[in-house]
Amino acid sequence: MDNDGIDRILAGPPSKIAFRALCAAIDRAGNPPELIAKCAQGLAAWPDSAREAPWSWYAALAIGHSKATWPLVHALDVSVKHCQLLDVAFPDPRTRPEVRQMTTVTVGWMMSDRRVLDSFTDSLAHWPDLREVRVEYLSEHDDEMLARFAEHESAPRIESLSLITLGDSLLHSGLPTFRPPAGRPWRLRHVAVSGSDLAHLLRSGLAPDLRSADVLVRDLDEAAELAACPELARLERLGIGFRCGWNGHSTLMDLFAGNVIEQDNDACEAFFATADLSGLRELTVLGVELVLGRHGLGARGVDAIIASGVLGRLTALTLELLPIGDATITRVVDALDHERVEHLALADLVATDQTTAAFAAGSFPRLRHLDLSRNHLDAPGASRLAAEVDLPVLEHLDLGGRVGAIQGYYQNAVQPIGDAGASAWATSRNAKNLTHLNMSCCGLGVDGFTALMMSDQLAALATLNLSCNPCDGWPAALRDAPVWRTLRTLDLAGTGFEDAEVENLTLVGEAPELRGISLAYNPIGSDAARALARWAPLPQLWELDLHDTVIGDDGLVALAASQAAQSLLELDLEQDCSNPHARHGRQLPTEVIARSSFPSLDAMYLGIVDEYHGGRYYAGFPALVREQLAADPSTRTELLAFLAHLDESELSDTGPEEGGVLRSSRTRADHLAAYYSRVEKAREFIQIVKESTVE
Template sequence: MPAANVGSVIDHEAEIERILDGPPGRLAFRALCGVLGRAGSPGPLVERCEQRLAVWPDEVREAPWSWLAALHAGHSRPGWRLARSIALKSLHYSTVDPPFPDPLTQPEFRAITGLDLGSFAADQLAAVVRDLPHWESLRSLRIGFLTEMDGELVADFAAAPGLARFEALNLIDIHEDMWHFEKPPFRPPAGRPLRLRHAGLRAPDLVSLLRSDLVPRLRSADVLVCSAGEARDLAACPELAGVERLAIGFRCGRNGSQPLWEPFFGNVIAEDDEAAEIFFGQADLSGLKALTLQGTPMGLGREGLGARGVAATAGLLPQLTELTLTQLPLGDGPLTRVLGALDPERLEKLALVDVVATDVTAAAFPGSFPRLRRLDLSRNQLTGAGARHLAAEVRFPALAHLDLSGWTSSPYYSRPAVQPIGDDGARAWAGSPHAAGLKSLNLSATGLGSEGLLALLHSARLASLAELDLSGNRLAGWPADVPLPPTVRTVDVSDCGLDDNAIRALTSSGPTPALTAISLAYNTIGTAGAQALAVWDALPGLWQLNLYDNVIGDDGLTALATSRAAQLLVELDLQQDCWNSARRPLAEPLPAEVVDPASFPNLDAIFLGVVDEYHGARYSSGFPPHVREQLATAETTRPELVAFLTHLELSEQETGTGGDRDFRPTAAEKHREHVAEAREFARRMREGAPG
């Protein structure tokens, strides 16, 4: 649905209704709050939003880091009343986290129901324990990587009366490898039952809760098992029969060996296999519907249980509606047996992620999965043949989410792990009858090229597609007069080799009425490309525009800002890496139009300046030091810019050329090498020669 009356004047109530009628999401929530603020936040309209938002999950009603930073700088966003969670950490280089929220003195936080404190966040947990009586609505808390040094803190938390109102609690991250530290025990006092429906704990802590009858409502658990004895003790708990969702990581042994910067099969840990056999052989999991087995990454491979461990789940698999196996050294033999044991008539979600699956695994899929909505085969070794088989030979009438991606990150300092399905695999799915219901399609880092892109864009099958990720592929250009699917809401074409000509073709290809977010990071967009974006008919409806690490000059930035078209944009990223050969000189300020409140009136977050990704440092805020200080203290500076400028950890420099490590000159050649390497590795894995 197109944005309502965007331009110089917005019908605020119509725009709010449009957002509320659409799918829930974090970005949608921020867009709604931005328009609500511009409407003056009248009481009846706020109340109507509150009523309509009641059906949205609390985790998507998230106040972003920028709101927290703005609040610390003295500016309270009008959406706080509607927020139910907070992004406490920034994902951007050298940004400083504001002080931890204080619900006693800051009423903005009293409606928050969930906190994700992140990793190694003992100080934040201590603040929660201290202020728990004032977190009136808090029902969910997550923290990872606590250590034995946090024992007293965890004991205080376990004894806190406010714990009794929690419904979900994670004191572990299921991805933790447990190599370097022990966990402090979590032992709430006996005789005080908890309301927990979900718990994430070390196995001894979960055993203690179950045996003490403290969690009679428990239906979901994440657990780390670190020995065969722990596996046996946990399996002996009859209360597991009531658990419907279980994510388990066996951390009973370790290897750690790996070839340097080469893909490899991984390390099977015999101790993990043994513990898995004990646990799944003895536990009563008769109520289980969803199972996750989580290994650990090891360089360009993975480490954890292998064939024996996963075989121990065989008797359990037929009853599952969801199965996730991730970062495990399994390969085709164990995976084909898993597929043979599942009940295709029952399964709704299947994720086999980074488990060394090849086309042999794809060929082992049964003929029909009538209820499967999510299929994730990312970070494996499928080629076009495997993708073709799945698209043509297996029936997925309910499929809504498909992920066949590899893995990609910064092109400056990391190498992708390509899953080489290529143009052949993309064409197969573009023409598949099972693509008709797809809402999201992820083909990031798959060796996709211009032919595959053209097939996707021409596909009449992708009539329901809302999310499309093509990042990490060398598309090199964009086909003329071929628009994005009209239903697409978010597009990621980061690091795709797009230049000004490609952006001209994209922006002139036709209407994109549903588009709300696009990432164009790590491309070669210059002034002409920015000028094309400035007149793009999609710009008035965008909520997020990511132009990170492009090569846009002042004329392009000014054109984008002065077009006044981006009336609904809530987040804009114009940062560059220090090795970008065309990056802005450190002492040269950005054009004033970029930060003029009239240019992007709905923004709640803006990210500017020059960063050093490799060292995690920041060399510029987008302005010389004296200009930054003036902007940060001026009463007329927009709040989101003040929030950004006052929460930076700067290693400011006045000069510096950089550019001799720009990835762009060799990107196409390296991409070909990575795809060739991935195809060779996939061949070796298919032939059973892990090396």
């Protein structure tokens, strides 16, 4: 890539994938120091969170392979995102100068080193630029480690400290205690802790600059204790989750409204009745996710929030995973200042089309972000939002259904807006500024796909998510769709695409902004791979997700040997063990791992995995070949990093024993029939919700 290409990345939208693409371009240019210095200047305007290196960089560093672009990295997160790979030893800046300039560090829980926080504390003085720390998976058993960290002389300079996750259910562990010693004020502007710890920080004066907090409240007394702190008035942003009870009811694979927890309602009433939130501008209230339902406070708790008067002062509101229903959501929307609100997420709240009536004939002149995902809207509701509401500056719209965390094992919960709802948005005046549109798992078919792709209104669209809408075609005419002029990422995972759809997709000759496409979890084979190898936009793609497809050796060789994927950053050819076409015991072609095939790769993930149990049964090559590759000095770094961190406890050269669960080899017609049966069940559930009282 020439310098003009690097300049385009620096001038484009910041993101983690764009940062990786920039570093790959520098590497292809030979890593000249003057180019790295130029890029450092250009990256100064990027958020540090975007300047994050992937896990594979740390895995390579751990086995002695550094990169010239490490000085550009500002964010460190070594947690493993793929099945059955070993932890990378947490890097110590005293021995790893590559990480000394980090401003953001995530200290994750490691199977190999439960006391990784102690190791981090020991090195704390040697992170001179550190400003943000996230510590994952702490429990009440980690108080001693956390106390050592809190007492360290370098800790008070941290400006953002997250010790809990707002979405944690607290079912399996308690929360740690964070009580820094008195007399040394911290620079904290954001903290994520328990309710009692936040109350302590506020009352003690240890965090005079605190303006943002995420907090989990565990009982009524803790809610009252926190509400009594007058220092809450300084907060501009608050995320809160009430975790005061649990009844454990779940219908597992059937849709249901969820569980209202009265103890959560009590605590929410106590908090919002007396807390001084006069400075608050952003509020998040989060419940707990069950398999296909929600768990947390209900209408009474939300009514207490409304009665506090805080909603009318907000510019951003997120309510998520709460079993509250249409009537309560309508009261929330009515309580907002429509002239002020800029970000509104009402996700997974048992909303139906009746909720959209609260928006109808209204105007939201500053609303840029609207999220109504994982609810139960149908076509009339989506159409009403598109046609009857004035959203002149809307940029981000999420109407997606609930997509299962593990494809193929959990049924998705459709939000059945269907082709009619998609068509309404394709022609809506409210779509003209949209840059992000999520219609995953919405019951779309060919007509919905076509309406969105051919829309003249979606003239600014950069991200389109159509995943988990099993579809029986991708018309060849879409090669001339207007959306290709602006689209940067297209998600077609789990759409049931076969080779013919991909061949039609690759008729597109020009998509100047396209950088990523996902075809994961689709039964595409070698003909599709050959079509991709010939695709004109392929050389510009940073992401091409082929996870759990069924491409054979000849297709993989065609894709690799074409040497067209010059900018591809990650190669994921993993298949789930339930895939009836998984490559159990079959060695990948050598062309796939040749450096010349994919010259920009910084990560490789290969083999057979068990996504349900988190295992890995095969690694793409038998043990003897893996040993040869590891000993060969010509083996590319990305493959070495993968091989060096395999957990071999379940690896086999032949795959899992007979009797493993395989997906059915049903025809496309069978899959479509099953999918549309779920769409109809979703619509039947909508009628049940409308006829019942969620509250």
